[in-house]
Amino acid sequence: MGKDVIIACDFDSKQKTLAFLDKFTGRKPFVKIGMELFYAEGPSIVKEIKARGHKIFLDLKLHDIPNTVKKSMAVLSRLDVDMTNLHAGGTVRMMQAAIEGLTREDGSRPLLIAVTQLTSTDEESMRNDLWIEKPIDEVVMHYAENAKIAGLDGVVCSPLEAGKVHGRCGDGFLTVTPGVRFADGDVGDQKRVMTPAEAKRIGSDYIVVGRPITAAEDPVLAYERCVKEFID
Numbered sequence: 001m002g003k004d005v006i007i008a009c010d011f012d013s014k015q016k017t018l019a020f021l022d023k024f025t026g027r028k029p030f031v032k033i034g035m036e037l038f039y040a041e042g043p044s045i046v047k048e049i050k051a052r053g054h055k056i057f058l059d060l061k062l063h064d065i066p067n068t069v070k071k072s073m074a075v076l077s078r079l080d081v082d083m084t085n086l087h088a089g090g091t092v093r094m095m096q097a098a099i100e101g102l103t104r105e106d107g108s109r110p111l112l113i114a115v116t117q118l119t120s121t122d123e124e125s126m127r128n129d130l131w132i133e134k135p136i137d138e139v140v141m142h143y144a145e146n147a148k149i150a151g152l153d154g155v156v157c158s159p160l161e162a163g164k165v166h167g168r169c170g171d172g173f174l175t176v177t178p179g180v181r182f183a184d185g186d187v188g189d190q191k192r193v194m195t196p197a198e199a200k201r202i203g204s205d206y207i208v209v210g211r212p213i214t215a216a217e218d219p220v221l222a223y224e225r226c227v228k229e230f231i232d
């Protein structure tokens, strides 16, 4: 799989999601299905979007005991998603169990990406709530290395961290980066943002783009602009 633009389909119903995807009559975008849509509609929404020819990143961020994660990943693997994720905070053993569960009988499996520390967690809450004393960027890199050791394919990170992750974990270790905005667009609630062109320059492998596409007047045009800036 090469570089791609993943659209975050942060809708709360199947109806809204399919109405949005109906607009894409040419190139079928890679889409991210998160907890909101998955919990609202269940596995059938994944099957339906897959049957329409889209690649799917199922963003459910699993974090539980290794055995539960292994068995849950086996279920997600049967849904034939292309990418899914978990929390690296679940330990190397949990991530290894996830890989085992995700791997199909023929040896194939969806890409597995780790969340290191959520961007909503800052150093202060990490120290005060979680009692993690190290600087947050060291924690993020350590969790990325743990993900690599466990055999995962990459991490979700800010585009600003993508270069550093590649430096520590190798160019083949994937960086999936949200927080993307057009130079002339609204930043919204994202704090550290980059344009698709900058994300390309810095070496992001996949950009995850929500509102700049979903809330655009012409979502197809906004998607094509992203593709042009990031891939072409």
Ligand code: C5P
Binding pocket: 008, 010, 034, 118, 119, 120, 156, 178, 179, 180, 190, 208, 209, 210, 211, 212
């Ligand atoms: O609308 P927007 O482009 O900000 O959407 C970004 C998507 O990426 C959302 O689905 C959001 O939950 C997700 N995400 C993020 N920051 C992270 C991890 C995931 O924005 N650190």
